[in-house]
Each structure stands twice: as C-alpha cells, then as structure tokens.
Amino acid sequence: MTHLPAEAYAIIEGRHSDPFHYLGPHKENDRTVVRAFLPDAVKVEAVDDHGATTTLERVHQSGLFVGALANGSTKYQLRAKFGDHVVDLEDPYRFPPLLTDFDLYLLGEGTDQRIYDKLGAHPRVIDGIAGVAFVVLAPNAKRVSVVGDFNFWDSRRHPMRVRGVGYWELFVPGAIAGNHYKFDIIGPHGQVPLKSDPFAFSAEVRPSTASIVLDETKVPRPRAAPDGINALGKPMSIYEVHLGSWRRKGANEWLSYRDLAETLPKYAKDLGFTHVEFLPVNEHPFDGSWGYQPTGMYAPTSRFGSPEDFAALIDACHAEGLAVLLDWVPGHFPDDPHGLGQFDGTALYEHANPLQGRHMDWGTLIYNYGRTEIVNFLVSNALFWMDRYNIDGLRVDAVASMLYLDYSRAEGAWIPNKYGGRENIEAIEFLRRFNREVFGKFPNATTAAEESTSWPQVSRPVEFGGLGFGYKWNMGWMHDTLNYISKDPIYRKYQHNDILFGLQYAFSENFILPLSHDEVVHGKRSILGRMPGDDWQRFANLRAYYSFMYGHPGKKLMFMGCEFAQEREWNHDHSLDWHLLEQEKHAGIHSLIRDLNTLYRDTPALHELDCDPAGFEWMVTDDANNNVFAWIRKGNTPRAQCLVVVNFSPNVYRDYRVRVPFTGKWREALNSDAAHYGGGNVGNSGEVTATGLVPELSLTLPPLAAIFLVPEA
Template identity: 55%
Template sequence: MAQDLHDGRHDDPFAVLGSQKRGRATWVTTVDHGAVSMAARIGGKDYPLDRVFDDLNVFSGKVPGGKPYTLVGRDKSGTEWEMQDAYRFGPVMGEMDEYLLGEGTHQRIWTVLGAHVMEHEGTEGTHFAVWAPNARRVSLVGGFNHWDGRRHLMRRRGATGVWEIFVPGVGDKEVYKYEITGPDGTLQPLKADPVGFGSQHPPENASVVRDIRGYGWQDARWMNNRQAHNARDAAISVYEVHLSSWRRHADDNNRPLSYVEAAKELIDYVADMGFTHIELMPISEYPFDGSWGYQPVGLFAPTVRHGPPHEFRNLVEAAHEKGIGVILDWVPGHFPADPHGLGRFDGTPLYEHADPREGFHQDWNTLIYNYGRTEVANFLVSNALYWLEEYHVDGLRVDAVASMLYRDYSRQPGEWVPNKDGGRENYEAIAMLRNTNTIAYGQQPGIMTVAEESTSFPGVSQPVDAGGLGFGYKWNMGWMNDTLSFMEKDPLYRRHHHNQMTFGIHYAFSENFILPISHDEVVHGKGSMLAKMPGNTWEKFANLRAYYGFMWGHPGKKLLFMGQEFAQPGEWNHDTELTWGVLDDPAHRGIQALVRDLNTLYRAQPALHVKDCDPAGFQWIEVNDAENSVLSWIRRGKAGDPEVVVICNFTPVERTDYHVGLPQVGTWREVLNTDAALYGGDNRGNMGAIKGKDVAHQGQPASARVVLPPLSTLIFVKV
C-alpha cells in the first residue's frame, strides 16, 4: 500500500491519507516527494510524522484527535514550508447532486463539476470534480503541485463516475489539468476540464480556475422584457460577428478587441446600424483559430482570446443596455480529437461513439457525441442552459443541425449504422435537441433557439408537444441558395430563372424562418457579396442594393454577416480585420447607409415584421413578370397597421411607366428607394410618392404608374 501511495496509484487515497482513526488513536498520513521530514502542526506544536519506509516519501504519525492541523515539511537544505492537507477535508458534492448526475438529469452540472472557488470546512480553496467513470485513477495536476500526478489523487464518488477533491489554498487563475489512468492501466494524455470555466491562451491548453460568482448584473429591465424582442412578431435583424476579426489593433501586434473594448465599439456600431441582435460565432474555448470556434474543446469557457468570463459578461450587459439581444453559436454536433480534449477522456470512448461509423465526422475529422448516453446528453443540455443562465445570453444558434439529425449525413452506403428501425434518423440526437429546447425555454423564458438546418426535416421550429424539434427559428437555407444563385446571373438571363426569387414563398411560412447571409457565403472561394454581383462597378453595387431591399422586404427575420453591410470587396479573412478603409468610397458608404435605413424601416413599419412567419402578412401583386424581372408584393401587419408595397426591378433597364396594382386608393409614400443618391444611386424614382387610382390591376382594386429605376427595390407605405 505504501508503494502505491508513493507512486500515486492507490485506488482510494482518502481511506488512508489525511486524518484517520485507528482504534482510539488518530493518525495523520501524507505523501510529499520533496520532503525529507514531515510534521503535523496543531495549536503551534509540531508532531513528527515518520517515514513509513526509507525509500518512500510516505509519512505517518500519531496526533491528538479531533483537532485541525497543517502539514510542515522540510527539504534537504533545511527549507521549511507549511501547507493545508487536501486529504483532511470531507466531500463537497451532496447526495442529491450525486443522484442526479448518476441518473443523467442534473440540469446544472456546472454547479457541481468543474473548478469552484469556495470556502469548505472553514478554509478557502477550490473544489475540483470531473466525470471519468471508467478511469482507474484520476489525479489533479497544476502549478500548485508541480504537475505531479502523485500529489492530488481524487476521491471516487461511488457509481456516478465522478471524482472530486477540495484543494485548500488554490484559487482564481490557477492552471490545472487532470491526469487519468485508463481502465487498462494506461496513462492518458493530460486532459483539460470538460466543465472548466477558463482556459489558457491557445496554443497552450490547460484549464484555468475562474471564479464566476458574484458578477452583479444590472440588466433586469432587459431580461424582464426580452421576450418581446425575440418573439415571432418582433423585428429581428441579426448582425453575425466573428469577434477576432471584426476589428483589430494594428498598433498592438494586430490583436483582436477585448470583450471590454467590444462592449463599447462593437455594441455602439450595431446600435447605430439599427440591428436588433448580434450573433457571435462560437466563443466557447477552441484550440485552432482556423476553426472559427466551430471545433470547441472548452464548452463552458468563454475564449480567453478576448478576456476572462466576467469581461464577456460586460459585453452582454452592454448590449442589453443598448436594447440589443445576444445570440451565441452553439456547437453540440461534434468536437475535435485534440489530445487534451474529450476524445477517449477516461481511456475509453466516453463522450463519443466507439464505432467510427457513428462517432467520427468524415467532413471535419472530428468526433461525434454519443447522444444516446444519458450523461453525455445531459452534459450538452446543461451546457446550453449554462450560457443562458450564467451569461444572460438571449439565444443559441445551433450549428450543423442536419449533421446531427441524420445518421447517413455525408456518408456512403456501408459507412453508417441505421437506427433501431432501420432508418437514417438519429433518434438520440433528436431527443437531445428536443430536451434542450424544452429545458431552455422552460428555465429561461424569453430566449430564442435557432437551427442551422439545411434539409427539409419537418417541424424544426414547431413545439415539441406538437411533434417538432422545439426551436424558435430556423435558417432558411433554401431561400438563400436560390436567391443568391439568381443574383449571380447576368440580368440578361434572369428571366429564365425568375422562379428562384419566387419559390421561397411556397414554404416561407412552414417554419419560423430567418433569412441568412452568413459567413458561409463569403469564404472558401465564394467571394464577397459584392463580388457575386454581375456587371460593371456601378451595376455590382446597384444589384447588391436591390438584393438587400428585396431581402428586407421579404417575409422572414434577417441576418447579415459582418462586412457585408458595407459591401466588403474581398471575401472574409479570419486572420485580419474587416476592410474598414473602403468606407472612404461613397459607394461603400452608400451600402452601409442603405442597411442602416433598411433596419430602421423594418423596425418602424409593423407590416414588415409583425407577420414575418404568418401567411396573412404577405400577398403577391406581380409574381409572373419574368420577362422584365419585376416582382411586387404587399406586406401586412395587424389590423390598423399601414400596408407596405415592395417592388423590385432586377434588370439594368429603367421602367418609367410601369403599371402596378395597389391594395388601396390614395397616396403611397416612397419610404425607400435603393437608387437614391444617398445610397450610391442616380436618384431616379417617383418624387417621394405615388397616387393609387381607382383602377383595378393585377388583382388589386387600385393601381398607379410608377418609375422603376434600373436594378432597384422600392418600398411604399400607405399614407
């Protein structure tokens, strides 16, 4: 036994080390590999601890019972040190936590697992707990114990598979990992904490103790009213941001903004531009910059690239102060195989499937969670709740949902395992997503969840009790693909592809849709939004202006990736900031002004947002004028809200006498014209208004003759 203690291999160190009763006597036993002598100090008096064997650093001795002690060690030079003994402290985790963890129903695992700075039995320190059910031994290592796995062997908590230890004197900012011996006795690579609240700055990858208690939120007004900002009838216009490349400090080694700097610069900009929400690409800790956060390792740790956890809270609170919601990209679909991560965490395929046909993602060389294991599903559900509860984020956009829903996603026959019924649906992933949405909406009222789901899986944004997945919204990938394909074509040929701009209405109300122009459309050789547009320079800008007008006038919430609001010329590069310098060019400033005005109009006119997800809010006026590439439609809000008419001309031909139907007689104010000089156009239009006459046309009771500038979108509101 002494040899096992010396070597750090003992199965149950808490049964031997620390203060133990032996009959009527009390003995203190400890291991210290740097000491030549040890003593227990009680009430100022030292009680020597004898070396158990001459060649082992195990010390034991009799002491007065029932009294707290400290350990006093001396090395060969005579240097003395005094320290608290981690093995004199009892367990921290309670029986109910242990029961819920074992059952896989603990909704807030982060309150139990991970590293928690606390006072325990009258002493300040940190409690560490980690789930590793198949491990033979788990040891805590860090700078506080010279990364020596023999010093802090952890206590196994019964059948839960959880190991814990309270280490006195360890506090905020301490660096640590877990040293795990697998069931076959093989020592694993040092592992970061799956529920760690902080991490070292990449490429270093140890966990860091972060005390996340006691922030002192001041955003109660927002939190009490945020449901109105996230609802189906709300104006929702999202600015998608990769925080590391939005702005950088060229004069400071090209570093990205800190959370505190972003709380001022980014939030002020988003508010000025009229967006209602920001969506941050994943900020849970990730090792590789080039993954943009979509291959996370520390799901409970805001990336230290921009600062510690409290400073991320500063960013969220600043957004709320400006009336802006915060959505985080969340990645429960896969995780990287980095040695310090979740892969074979306790020496077995714990978080992932053992069978690569289920557990390995061929597209991304990553590992897939075993959603059918209750503890793994609970880990993910709890993580979603963690961001909503601890950081007051207002929504989660779930990445790559399609890859989770289908067992044969991106796989050839024979490369996947059917479900129990022989089908391709991943029942376990579906159950986890439903549970996540049910718990998230139940525990945090007013939030939103959004699915990036690229197939026609039914009921993505329908309630769970109605058979749906329970998301609040779904990205409309079909709309995005069709409309961008149309816009990329030379206007000469657009008449042959007119249906690409109209087909989306056939399913526009089957889900609660967000219209996304995301980062995926401006990387990997796809070019920027401006570069997609055909024609000469003027036509490129005009096409883009017309498209944005079409998008903001179309049913569905809006999302635009950073840089596209001012027509960044080149595709996005995550290693540098956006090309802000192009705003010296009036054409780029014009696009920026247009997006600002579109957001303002979208928010101000109920008809443009109240029934984004309701077919009663939309009616075609002209859907079949493919020859002229002209579209027109009506947007409606609630009873009494002014009606809105949108007209698009997707050819470079000015139409000076176009006859358009209108739902009402009277004056219609031209509230937006993408050909306005302010936006970089030529100021062609209708002198601010048109007059609807009592002449039926295009199925409408009234009509007017209008000027349609080339490559333009016009928006009219009934006076």
Template identity: 55%
Template sequence: MTEIQNDAQSLITPFDVELFKSGTHYHIYNKLGSHVAERDGEKGTFFAVWAPNAKEVSVIGNFNGWNRGSHTMQPRDDHSGIWETFIPGIGKGEYYKYFIRSMNGYEVEKGDPYAIHWETPPNTGSIVWDAEYDWKDAAWLGERKSKPAMEKAISVYEVHIGSWRRVHEEEGHFMTYRELAAELPEYCQFMNFTHVEFMPVMEHPFYGSWGYQLTGYFAPSSRFGTPEDFMFLVDALHQANIGVILDWVPSHFPTDQHGLGYFDGTHLYEHEDPRKGFHPDWKSSIFNYGRNEVKAFLISNAVYWLDKFHIDALRVDAVASMLYLDYSRNEGEWIPNQYGGRENLEAIDFLKEFNSAVHKYYPDVFTVAEESTAWPGVTQPVFNGGLGFDMKWMMGWMHDTLSYFQKDPVYRSYHQGQLAFSIHYAFSEKFTLPLSHDEVVYGKNSLINKMPGDYWQQFANLRMLYAYMFGHPGAKLIFMGGEFAQRHEWRHDFSLDWDENLNPSHQGIQKLVKDLNELYQSQPALYEKNFSGEGFEWIDNQDATNSVFSWVRKGNDEKDNLIFIANFTPTVRENYRIGVSKPGYYEEILNTDNLRYGGCDLILRENLESYPIPKHRRGHSLPLVLPALSVIVLRYAGEFDWL
C-alpha cells in the same frame, strides 16, 4: 464501496449524482470542474471530474510542479464515476490539468471539461477561476421579458470576434472583449441592428476553425480576455439595447489529446464505433447523445451561457449532421437506427430535451437551428412533435436568392420561379434569412463580387438584394463586412477592410442597410406577421418578361401595409402599373435608387395618386416609374381630399 468522502464536505450531493446520471442535471457546472471554496475554515479549490473508467486520477499544475503523484483524487462513490478532491491553499489563477491512468493502462493529461477559463492557445491548461461581475443590464433583461422576441423585429449582425477589427494589425493583435465593448455596441446601435451573433466564443485550440472545433465548452476564449471581460462585452451590448446570440456547437468536437476525446482511456463523450462517432467532413468526434452524463454536460453548458453570461439566444450549429446517421456518409459507412432508418433517434431526443430545458429556465430566450434539410417540425413545439426550436435558418432561400442574383439580368426572366419559390415554404417553419459567413469564404466571393455587371450595376444589385431580403418574410442576418460591401472575401486572419467605407459607393450600401434596419423596426407590417402567411401577399410574381416582382407585407392593421416593387433589370420601366386595393394617395418610404445610397435618384418626390383602372385582380392601380435594378417601398398615405 461506500462513499469515501463526507457529503457535508463535498460540493456534490447524492441528489446531484442522481440527476447527473439521469442526464437531467442542467446546472452540473456548479458542481463539476474547479470551484474556489472553503473547507473547515481553510480556503482552497474543490476539483471534480467525471472519469468512470479511470484507475487513478490526480490534479497536476504549477502548484505541485505538475507532479502526477502529489494530489490524487478519490472516487466519490462506487457508481457515479466522479472523482473529487479539495486542495487547500490554491485559488483563482492556478493552472491545472487532470492526470488520468485508465483501467487499460492508458495515461493522459487532460484539460478540465468544465473549466470556465483556459490558457491561451497553443497552451492547453485549464485555469482555476471564480468569475465575479457586477451586471448593469437589468433594464435590458426586464424588457426582454416584456414581449416575446418572435413578436419583434430581429435583425442580426454576425460577427467573428478575431477579425471584426484589429488593432496593431502588423502585430496580428486581436481586439480584446473590452476593446470590442468600446466600439461594437455603438456601431450596432448606429446601424440599427437588434442583435449581434457571435461565431463560437468558446475556447478552441485552432484559431482557423473559427471556433467551431471546441475544447473549452464553458470558457470564453482567453485570446480576447477573461470571462469577466466577455461579460463586460455582453453587458455593454445590452446597455446599448443590442441582444446577444451565441453560436453553440453540440454536433462534434476535435480530437486534440487534451480535450474530450478518449477522455478516460475509453470513448467516454463520443461513440466508439467511427460509423457513429467520427465526422468525415470535419475529422472530429461526434457526441454520444444516448449517454445521460453527456446529455447533462451539453444541456448544462447551454444553460450555463444563459445563466452566467445573460445570453439572449443560442444558434445551434450543424443540426442536419446530428439528425441523420448517414450525413456525409456513403453506403456501408453508417449504422441504421433500431428501426432500420437513417434518423438519429438519440440526437432527436437530445435536441428536444435541450430546447425544453432552455425554454423552461429561460422562456424569454430563443433558439435557432442551422438545419439545411426538409426535416419537418424543426420550429414546432416539442409537445406538438417538433424539435422545439424558435427559428431555423432558411438555407434554401439563401442558395436560390444568391443563385438568381448572380445571373446576368438578361437571363433572369427565365428564372422567375427561382426567386418566387421560397414563398411556397416560407411559413412551413419560422425562418431566419441568412447571408452568413459561409457564403463569403473559400472562393465563393464576397457579396458585392457575386453581383453581375459593371461597377454601378454591382452596387445596384447588392442594394436590391438587401431590400428584397428585408421585404421577404423572416428574421434577417448579415455577416460583418457585407453591410458596407467589402470587396475581399472574409479572411479570419485580417481585419475587415474598413477603409473601403471612405468610398461613396460602399457608404451607400452601409446607409441603405442602416435605413432598412430602421424601416424593419418602425413598420409593423414587416414584423407583426413575420412568420405567418397572413403577413404576405403577391401582387404579381408572373411578370417574367420584365423581371419585375411586386408584393404586399401586412401588419395587424391594414393601414400599416407596405407594397414592394422590385425591378431586376438595368432598364427603367416607364408607366409600369400595379394593382392596389385601396383608392387614395401612396407615399414612397424607401427607394434603393436614392442618391443617398449611390443610385441615380429616380425617386418619387410627392405622393402618388391611384386610378380606378383594374389591375392584378384589384379595382385600382398606380402608374409607376421603376428605376433600373431597384426596389421601391410604398405606403398608403390617405384618402383623396375630395372623398
């Protein structure tokens, strides 16, 4: 068969087909899907869909009464599997689907995998769209290029768009993207966060999946507005100097009939064998990473969000489930790779290619892996044998830290090593410390309710948790509501409990997080060597008797070094001595016991003088009063006046 359509009248060229079939067309979203266009002087819409096992494909919609025989598509050629047509007289705003009759007689109506706008669920149609937006974030993008993100402070506020704040709560009305743009950037600026991370904004049929069961990979959810509205939100955040991270889900997709599953009467996007193609945890389908056209779909989708929406980073969900063929499977429920191992070689190659493509086209963008195992080299460059991510969530730190903090302080002395252990592997990868949504749902309790003790001790413990987190190497992430100690677990059907901020204890937590973010960005010792062992040194992690830890965070210049001392018991420690290397004066720059944060105000009101009394392998020491359940941060203030 020769090519049926004249290439001069098609958006898709033979070179596009070649790249698509090789899996390396990272901008295929400009060719497949629906595109408002003009042909022979007549305005209309060009449609193209990949359905290689279809016998018949047509475009159905409001414009033809959903008549399956009205607007048939033609195979572009005899080898690409692409069907295409131009329909004059229809444009932006038309609802449509593809009717597909397979070679095996299967018939189905499918949404467009490359549609950039969808009907609002539970409706499932795609919408012809031509997004036009006048960006005003040139200054932000210029600054983004000026210095690598990994050399800056990265403090992330994780947000679920549907439940951050609601308007007309009794009607269950979501805030739109534009309504969010009027409040979220200002709030993040006020709180001194550097980035917002949105849980998946892509179109998803089931709201209760939180966006992790996607059907419209190229479309911001229409629950909250149009693509231009989401662009407006990103633009507003950028103009407030807030970066935007998107959760991205290439690990699986739902089996809804209008979606990607069994697309053309065959398992096109997913593996046919359920031992590779069905996810037992999420009852969803797993992408076939070995199929080139599927790789092109996914990687071009990642590039699309960076290209069209100016996204600053992608956080890849459930990477561990992609890397291991036996993930959540029992013996006999999975197929080993060609060497008999459990590593998913196709997924590994896909992740490497994804990171390589992102960094090639957008070298100032970073990628983050949610990876919960000890897989080596997640943040090593691809050329060095790694997966190529810039950062990885430090899940071990999160679990160990929360486990330690939930213990009654009387038992913490027996678990000193649990808190200290993370430093043993803290520099094996470049880590983000996450206190994410997963830790405050499904009966796990809110962060404040995880904390032991009475009312005061709960808040003191949470203040300690945040200060310890910001003193620990790595980027930081706090899920919304945690910054003001929301009591309720996160509930996706409701707004955060903003009225709790009228309570001084909750306000104190919020003020502390705000100040910790400011400290993080203003003190080079907290970010210059954030991912290097050269930036951290224990003073003492062996004082289990008192449950006290002390350590140094180091910058490029020794004068920027900071000392952290944490007292994990509700007992005030009088005349507690720690060793220091430099004689002179030390000033207290943060104390979680400050009255401003809801503490008892046992703070250092003037500079502290060191003494030539050796301690902790250092020639000098400082005598301190450690408030109960507190973290204090000291900085060198200068030499003695008489030196």
C-alpha cells in the same frame, strides 16, 4: 523503513484509485492515525486543533509519513519541512466529500441542469479553510489526479476520490482562483494525455491548453436585454460577427473584449441592427476553425481577454438595446489530445464506433447523445451561457449533421437506428430536450437551427412533434436567391422561380434569412463579388438584393462586412476592409443598410407577421420578362401594409401598374436607387396616388432597384 502494505506503494507510485482509504485521518484502536504523502519533505508534523504537535514517522523515503495524533482529534494541520523551509499546509484528505448523495442521484439520472455548479473547479471555503473543489467525470479511469500550479504538476500529490458512477472529486486547500490545472488520468489501458477540464470556466491562450480556476462570484452578470426582443412579432435584424477579425489594431492584433465593448455595440446600434451574433466564443485550439471546433464548452475564449471582460462586452451590447446570440456547437468536437476525445481512456463523450463517432468531412468526433451524462453536459452548457452571461439565444450549428446517421457518409459506412432508419433518434431527443429546457427556464431567450434539409417542424413546439427551436435558418432561400442575383439580368427570366419558390414554404417554419459567413469564404467570393455587370450594375444589384431581403418575410441576418459591400472574401486573420467606407459607392451601401434596418424596425407590416402567411400577398409574380416582382407585407392592423416592388432588370419602367388594397396616397418610404445610396435617383417623387374601383398605382420603377410604399394614414 517500516513494512508497508500494497496500497502504500500504490500511493507512492501514483496509481491508487481510492486515496482517502489510506491517506488522511483514520480511527485505529481508539487512535487517530494520520498518513500524509509529501514528496521531497524531510520532516512532517501534525498540529491538531488544540495546538498539540505530533511528529509523523517517515516510513518511505519518497515522502510517506505516518503518525497518531496526541488526543484523537481529526482536525489538524500539517507542518512540513522542505530543505530549510518550513510550510504549514492543510491535508486535502481530512475533508468530507464534495458531492452529496442527492447530487449523485441527480447526476445519475441526468436531471441536474446546473451541473456546472458542481463539476469543474470552484473556489470554496470548507471547515473554515479556503481552497478549490475539483470534480470531473471519468467513469472508466483507474486513477485521476488533479495537477497544477499548486502541486508542481506532480500527479502523485493530489489523487482524487471516486464517487457514484465515476465522478472524481478533491478539495485542494490553498489552491486559488488563477491557478492553472489539468487532470492526470490512468485509463483502462494505461496513461492518458493530460486533459483540460471539460467544465473549465477559463483557459490559457492557445497553443497552451491548461484550464484556469475562475472565481465565478467575481464575474458580474450582464444586465438583461429588452423584454420580448426575440418574439416572432418583433423586428429581428442580426449582425453576425467574428470577434477576431471585425477590427484589428496595431500590428494586426486582436481587439480585446473590452476594446470591442467600446466600439461594436455602438456601431451595430447605429446601423439599426437589433441583435448581434458571435461566431462561437467557446475556447478552441485552432484559429482557422473560427470556433466551430471547441474544446472548452464552458469557457469564453481567452484570445480576447478574461471571462469578466467577456461579460463586459455582453453588458455593453445590452446597454445599447442589442440582444446577443451565440453560435453553439453541440454536434462535434476536435480530437486534440488535451480535449474530450478518449477522455478517460475510453470513448466517453464520443461514440466508440467511428461509423457513429467520427465526422469524416471535418475529422472531428461526434457526441454520444445516447449517454445520459453527455446529454446533461450539453444541455447544462446551453443553460450556462444564459444563466451566467445573460446570453439571449443560441444558434445551433450543423443541425443536419446531428439529425441524420448517414450524414455525408457513403452507403454501408453508417449504422442504422433500431428501426433500420437513418434518423438519429438520440440526437432528435437531445435537441428536443435542449429546447424544452431553454424555453422553460429562460422564456425570453430563443434558439435557432442551422438546418440545411427539409426536416419538418424544426421550429415547431415539441408537444406538437417539432424539434422545438425558436427559428430556423432558411438555407434554401439563401442559395436560390444568390443563384438568381448572380445571373446577368438578361438570363434572370429563366431563373424566375428561384425567387418565387421560397414563398411556397416561407411560413412552414419561423425563418431567419441568412447571408452568413459561410457565403463569403472558400472561393464563393463576397456577396458583392457575385454581382454581375459593370461596377455601377454590381452595386445597384447589391442594393436591390439587400432591399429584396428586407422586404421578404423572415428575420434578417447579415455577416460583418456585407453592410458596406466588402469586396474580397472574408479572411479570419485580418480586419475587415474599413477603408472602403471612404468610397462613396461603399458608403452608399452602408447608408442603405442603416435605412433598411430603420424601415424594417419602424414599419409594423415588415415584421409583425414575419412568420405568418396572413402577413404576405403577391401582387406581381408573372413578369419574368421584365424581372419584376411585387408583393404586399401586412401587419396586425388593416392599414399596416407595405408594398414592395423589386426591379431586377437594368431598365427603367414607367407607368408600371400594381394593384393595392387602398385608394389614396402611398408614400415612397425607401428607394434603393436614391442618390444617397449611390443610385440614379429614379423614382416616384416621394409619393404616388392609388385610384380606380380596383385601386392601382402607376409607378416608375428604377433600374436594379427596390421601392417600398406605405399608405398614408
């Protein structure tokens, strides 16, 4: 064997940090010397673009071959013999760099918001040769190799070159869409567990964890949702769905994205919802996290099918006129060995200090929002879903945990910001940038914050000091009103302020009123399960509460199953209890939701000024003893008004007087006590007339019910 330099042994042993320095073609004394490392090959020839063949010398028994091309060309193929088989293959180390200097500049300053076009795995044709371009960020790695179906998962075969401040790249000729792959990394302290690609567009079904090469050109972009569907003045009624448990088939099997595309959009449209919101669809290893602990931020979960199948579901929703919102989790990620944690052998995506980098409640890791590359990773991910899949908005999970450095931490167990405060300055700037980029590039999209504290101006523009979200979930409304409605009516007069208090801040943000998945799990019972009284009262209470929600200022969100009064708590491992719709009392709730959505959508007063104090006026606030509330909702025109009266007592009140702005006939547009919904049919015979110098209605208020009245034109 020829005496070999040290870097040859680095190649052979799979630890070379710059394989292009040694492998591939190199000019030496007017010759083109080719070095190729092909483990298990017994003979290798180089065939140049003129057809001349050079036999390369085997200089090490492991499979290292060296030789000079006959005519000095740098374009060639390798012809390798493995046992009795001869294979023609391209040498990855003869191809030019993948990232340009301008790419590296933008990546370095964090201003390339389409980095998913550069990083990850992309089928490409370079110099007429088809293959896959792999790029990954690992700035503290000593060596990175891509391993997969195309190289027997052998880390010695495809070590990558490092560019810029730690972007490793390699074009692998012959690799194709559908190949499984990971990154094999040697970090500062030694070998790192095989890592999935942070930019993988597809992944294996858990418990397998490999990334899958996707040809993005084969994924059709779904059609767009109707223009303006997210606007403040438009109705927004959101059906929140966990795809794995909405319905199941056969032996408790998931519906696929294609199955869901055939049923879910039509169902949601039939019930009058304007939006569907999916619990996180990003790839995640544990079903019980419901997607809130993602490992593949760029990959729709493979549980239900391929990216093409996911695109078909979005397209089907848009075809029915429904907007699609996704839950998005930029606040934390799990520490599974194949994931982002200690990605290059150091704390790359997360903070190194556990007082900043680990959520104690959830056992997860926290993104380092002070690092340019990580902010770019997250902002680009938000834009990716809107760009590639025409998603209409993102609901950002657990925003409070991002805003506060001391979130759920004991005294002394957190690190103050540079001013000594508890605000996470880097996270605040990240959220502002995220919202600026989303609304700047996708003006028809929206964002919503699940923010459970009184942080100011969450849904106000960044230029005015806000965080820039389109909407904020009204967690206070949810907790206060559920507390009120869960009390026996005889005690509700003591909780009267639970209803009134929400209107003191109802227009401080652009609010969504959520009855979300979090309210029907972990021993909280279903929404129906919180209702007091006998069976009739429970369902009447529920009808009144839902009607109160639709009459209240703010957009609406309802978790699946609530629309037909699911009795038991939600269980992500099983389908909803669809058989309940065979019972009249559950079917009545179902019909009520359809009619409430129709009323909300078709009545301008109930949605045009949802987020404006000019759209609301109290009529009755002081009748705690009778558990009655009344208010007027207003639209953009003077007669666009709707009177909402809610009786949260089991008593019928006759000749109940409520002041209104107009004399004349007021039509009873909806009565939640209608027999059609399972009620007793107590009401106002369809209309009532307002009379007097100060116009007043004499109403019959049904028990545990709400009525909506609109002035006749």
